[in-house]
Amino acid sequence: MSKIIVTSAYPELTVMVEELAHQLEIDLHVIEAVLEEAVTELSQVLEKYDSEVIVSRGATAELLRQNFSLPIVSLAPSEFDVFQALTKALTISTQIGYLNHPLVNDQDFLSKAQGMLGHKIKYYPYSTMSELSLQMEKAHHDGCEVAVGGGLWGLRLANAFGMAGSLIYSSRSTVAAALRQARELADFRAHKRREEEQQRRKSVSKGLVAHYNFKDLVGSALKETLVKAQRFSQVEGTVLIWGESGTGKELFAQSIHANGPRRNGPFVALNCVAVPESLLESELFGYQEGAFTGAKKGGKRGLFELAHEGTLFLDEIGKMSLNLQAGLLRVLQTKEVRRLGGDRVIPVDVRIIAASNEDLQASVDAGRFRSDLYYRLNVLNLLLPPLRQRQQDIPELIEHTLIKLTAKLGYRPALSKDFMQALQVYTWPGNVRQLENVLERYAVLVGEGEPLSGPDLSNAFPELQSVLDNTLEHDTVSSGIHPLSTSSEREPQTSFPENSNRVHQLTGVSEAEATPGLEDGEDIRIRLGSLADMELQILEAVMKHCRGNKSKAVRLLEISRTTLWNKLSSKSFKLHSSDY
Known part of the structure; x- marks a missing residue:
């Protein structure tokens, strides 16, 4: 397992790195590539090796810093190495173009080099392959006859434009120092990683860990x-x-x-x-x-x-x-x-x-x-x-919670339409925690059976009572079923059509589903009055027909037992058990 990855700009550097690594007993992997090619190859290598440090130089090192989080040790040639390359270029021509990353050598160094060499050096900074190609072309148009820098790729480009190319060689001492630094850094990171793993295990054993992200x-x-x-x-x-x-x-x-x-x-x-x-x-x-x-x-x-x-x-x-x-x-x-x-x-x-x-x-x-x-x-x-300010998130939260409940319980509960509507309308004073608790209660109650709806839903979730009542009332109105209807506003009394059951009209329950004990063809007459008065008359009639059986009345009226009990307990309700 190679903890150190080295990018090399030319074959001679590859040979030197491998020789020094053998002498220093350092395990490393060498990639002979520059700039974007080095980024691509390094990405592939890091999929195989659990590396700790990258060693690179020049513009390639700067590009790698932008693409990888691993620390990078500079293998950049020293100013003396660059000066040697410029001196060698002067033996070919005095028209020299120097190409390097702008962060590697500053203008002060170039000024000193020009003063010592006695000739002007044209500088062409680059950061990527495309920039290197453009700068090499510009150097050619500026009359440069020798291009110094750019690695092996720069040498090839210079030759393509009819110029001589000169590599900047890293000295043996520079390479050895970089490899030693990389080994120390890799050892430190590996030691730190082991300490962190020990700390993590201690935290896990004590339960002192974060379970969410x-x-x-x-x-x-x-x-x-x-x-x-x-x-x-x-x-x-x-x-x-x-x-x-x-x-x-x-x-x-x-x-x-x-x-x-x-x-x-x-x-x-x-x-x-x-x-x-x-x-x-x-x-x-x-x-x-x-x-x-x-x-x-x-x-x-x-x-x-x-x-x-x-x-x-x-x-x-x-x-x-x-x-x-x-x-x-x-x-x-x-x-x-x-x-x-x-x-x-x-x-x-x-x-x-x-x-x-x-x-x-x-x-x-x-x-x-x-x-x-x-x-x-x-x-x-x-x-x-709070959840009431982001109700658009409720469907996603429901699905997220159901996935967790399915993994926990081994089944996915079926949600009724009434329940889903109530979940999305309710204001959730307990926020997301309350929503999750309500869903878990529902999942446990319904199991793998049919979804809960109507009175069963109201009884199991009293906190949703008002929302469920509004949902049922809305569904009744939207389906065209009206609690009361009159044939003429002038008539003091309203009668429902013959051969139909009043409770059937109230609830939409078919005759086959009617509660035993109701007489077919019986009309229910109520007096016109306030809504509360007419509702009271309907309740009295329904309770008489159900012979006081509240469970039957709840099913017929499609309201919860709590709602029925509250209405029957009101001061206005004068009905006694003897009446039915």
């Missing part, structure tokens, strides 16, 4: 928030997340940790409300043996120590007392903790992500939160919108 956060309305959070993940600044309960504050905190440079370190979470005030200080800072009655033998490490080289997530930080806020502020300023009852200062390297479901600025104004701590925390801030 950005791919677990769904919804087009969150796009801008996700982009901001991803930027935050790449830096070390303290993050303050604000959002209502259930909006996913901890999911964002875990994702920021998992996507950042501390991803291999521990992720420690603390809900400041869940721990009693008397214990919160010892949880955060730890304690020495004998610090207080009941202290564990040997003492205990606090959460700051556990989160060393990782992230500490403090949820509901606005509920922390002012005394503890002062202690937290001191740790953020000094990056040191001292256990309760201890006299030793312990350095800690921890990134803080805090969250709150209340306006901390308002808490500062009210004197409940320290302004200095607030400004210390509010470096990078993230506002999570």
Whole structure:
């Protein structure tokens, strides 16, 4: 497994690198290519090798830095090497064109070289193959007879334009120094990787890991928030997340940790409300043996120590007392903790992500939160919108949750039309967490059977009651079924057509589905009056026909038992059991 990849600009350099690698006992892989060709070949090699360092030179090194995250050790020829190449070119012609990346040699060097050589040198900077070709053509039109630089590809281009080409050779000492540096860097990175892996395993064994990342956060309305959070993940600044309960504050905190440079370190979470005030200080800072009655033998490490080289997530930080806020502020300023009852200062390297479901600025104004701590925390801030403000995301959230439930339960529950409509209309005061809980309850109740609808749905989900009632009422009206109809507004009474059942007209239930005990052909007459009065008359008639059986009445009226019970319990309802 080659930890070091070297790009070579010409065959002689390839031979020198391989010879020196053998002498220095360095395992490496050489690619003889420059610029875009080197990028392409290196991409293929990195798919095979778990490499740590790239060694390259000139414009190729600069191009590789733009395309790869691995560290790059410069194999660039020294100024003395370049001066030698220019001196050699003078033996051919005084019309010299020098080609190199603008970051490799500056104009000050060229001025010195021209002064020492006594001849003007025309400079042609390039960064890519296409730029090299254009600059070589320009050098030709400018009357240059010798082109210095550009590697093997530059030599070929110079010859194609009828010019002589001169390579800039890296000296043996330059190559050896670069290879030694690359070996040291590769060894350091490999050692650091092993340490991080050991730290990661320790964190996993203690459960101090982030279980979520950005791919677990769904919804087009969150796009801008996700982009901001991803930027935050790449830096070390303290993050303050604000959002209502259930909006996913901890999911964002875990994702920021998992996507950042501390991803291999521990992720420690603390809900400041869940721990009693008397214990919160010892949880955060730890304690020495004998610090207080009941202290564990040997003492205990606090959460700051556990989160060393990782992230500490403090949820509901606005509920922390002012005394503890002062202690937290001191740790953020000094990056040191001292256990309760201890006299030793312990350095800690921890990134803080805090969250709150209340306006901390308002808490500062009210004197409940320290302004200095607030400004210390509010470096990078993230506002999570409630679900009612991104209802367009609900279908995607439903599908995402169903996929997780299917994997968990072994089946995918069938959702009824009424349930889907209610889910998309409900305002979700508990936000995404409440939506997930409702879907899980539904999945458990329905199993692999038929979807829940009507009264069964209302009974199982009382929180959706008002939405379900509106949905059913809307469906009844949109289907052309009207609760009341009159043949003439002048008539004091309204009768329904003969040979039809009133309940059938109310609910749309077919005769075959009618409840036993109803008499075919019986009319129901009601007096015109207020809507509440006419509804009362219908309820009385239906309860008489159902002989007081509320379950039958619920099915016929297609309302929930709760709605029926509320209506029957109203002061206006005078019906007694003796009436039916």
